Amino acid sequence: MKRHAISTRIWHWLNLICVVVLFMSGLTISNGHRRLYWGDWGFAAGTEWLAVPRFPDWMTIPGHYSLAVARDWHTLMAWPFALGLLFGWAAMLANRHFKRDIATNRKEWRPAQIKRDIAAHLRLDFDHGAGKYNFLQKLAYGLVLGVFLPMMVFTGIAISPGMEPSFGWLVDLLGGRQSARSFHFLFAFALFGFFIVHVALVLLSKPLRQIRDMITGGTA
Numbered sequence: 001m002k003r004h005a006i007s008t009r010i011w012h013w014l015n016l017i018c019v020v021v022l023f024m025s026g027l028t029i030s031n032g033h034r035r036l037y038w039g040d041w042g043f044a045a046g047t048e049w050l051a052v053p054r055f056p057d058w059m060t061i062p063g064h065y066s067l068a069v070a071r072d073w074h075t076l077m078a079w080p081f082a083l084g085l086l087f088g089w090a091a092m093l094a095n096r097h098f099k100r101d102i103a104t105n106r107k108e109w110r111p112a113q114i115k116r117d118i119a120a121h122l123r124l125d126f127d128h129g130a131g132k133y134n135f136l137q138k139l140a141y142g143l144v145l146g147v148f149l150p151m152m153v154f155t156g157i158a159i160s161p162g163m164e165p166s167f168g169w170l171v172d173l174l175g176g177r178q179s180a181r182s183f184h185f186l187f188a189f190a191l192f193g194f195f196i197v198h199v200a201l202v203l204l205s206k207p208l209r210q211i212r213d214m215i216t217g218g219t220a
Contacts, residue, residue: 002217003132007091009214011084015149018081019191021073022152024061026188028070031055036185040176049182082153089145101132102142108135126205140194148191155184 004012035048042048062069092098107113117135120127126134133141157163158171158180174180202210212218 003213003219004217005091005095005097006217007088007095008097009217011088011091012214014080014084015088018077018084019195021061021077022081023188023192024059025070025073025077027055028060028062028065029067029074030185031060031065032067032070036182037178038175038182039178042178052185078156082156085149085153092145098145102138102145104135104138104142108138124204126201140197144191144194148187148194151183151187152191155180155187159184 030052031054033043034052034054035042035045036050036052037043037048057063057065060070061073089098092102114135120134121136154170155174157167158174159177164171164177171177171180174183209218
């Protein structure tokens, strides 16, 4: 039995490519207007809740400021990102990967159990017994798969030019177009934070085996 199903591996690497390109092209788009607001309207300096720094060219796609090119890259990757997430969820539900490996149970939410998991992580002890993931891993993956990634799709739709006539209800639900833009930025950097922690933990726990297993499937 493979440790990672073929559907999981396909989605993992497709999603990685999409997220990297979306994030880097998004930084270029952010450079076009570096202030964030709440509500339906925002442009004037002094009314923002956050002024974002200018991101250097080496962090962006393209490697120079071009709003039109950045938007083309963003749109190009948005579709495989959204459809890939839909495929990933369909596969996880069909093969019971979510229920078996990611969904938590009441016992795992006990404060004493959570403290033990945190203490084990601080000791770099990533043993999770018979299960595939421990509580903190399940919580992180659940948040990413169930909140961060879907919210990137929904907020992206809400701020996309031309989408508002059909998805005005979504804009209203998010508190306005500028609020949707702010949420899009926050969830993007939440994903970036997860990415940094995820890579760091892979490097601390048999990285060659982890990467090989995500390519070949490994053995359970």
